[in-house]
Amino acid sequence: MNELFYPSVLVVEDDATLRALAVAALEDLGTHVRAVGSADEAYALLKAQRFSLLLTDVVMPGHLDGWELSWLAHELDPAMALIVTSGYHDRLNDKLPPGAVFLPKPWTLDSLYALVGRTEQASA
Numbered sequence: 001m002n003e004l005f006y007p008s009v010l011v012v013e014d015d016a017t018l019r020a021l022a023v024a025a026l027e028d029l030g031t032h033v034r035a036v037g038s039a040d041e042a043y044a045l046l047k048a049q050r051f052s053l054l055l056t057d058v059v060m061p062g063h064l065d066g067w068e069l070s071w072l073a074h075e076l077d078p079a080m081a082l083i084v085t086s087g088y089h090d091r092l093n094d095k096l097p098p099g100a101v102f103l104p105k106p107w108t109l110d111s112l113y114a115l116v117g118r119t120e121q122a123s124a
Contacts (some may be wrong), residue, residue: 006081006116008049011035012042012056012066018105022055025109029116039064046073051080053116057105058086070097083115 009026013019014037023033034051036042040062046054046069054073056066064072070082074097082097087105096102103115 006031006053008051009033009053009055010042010045010051012037012039012054012060012069014038014057014060018057021109022112025112026055026116029113038062039066039069042069043072046076050077053081053083055083055085058084059088067094067096070100074098074100 006026006029009031011019011022011026011033013022013035016037019035019037023035026033031053034045034049036045038060039056042054042056043064045051054070056069056073058066060066066084066086070084073080073082078098082100083103084096084100085103085105085107089104101115103111
């Protein structure tokens with residue numbers, strides 16, 4: 001895997017422990033990671049800054065959830081890679097943006113690395 005394929009990643013996760021774990025894992029790949037705790041915060045950042053990958057949880061506090069955020073992110077930048085993650089599987093039949101992938105919780109570092117690698121190949 002080319003470790004600079006995703007030079008900038010936005011992690012959106014309200015659980016501080018999972019957010020820190022995702023940030024550390026992605027930084028290990030050589031990426032610049034920005035992290036926030038809500039989809040509302042993330043949407044404001046996405047309108048102001050370009051990211052190559054969005055990793056977002058679904059259920060979070062605020063007006064937007066991660067599913068909605070993934071569609072808004074796709075509208076802002078259709079080339080951005082999208083990974084949506086959740087421990088709640090009640091929305092699995094809802095459509096994700098083109099190219100987006102779902103990562104069920106609980107995820108492992110291996111599954112995150114494998115998915116980032118698969119997303120890289122799909123986007124390349």
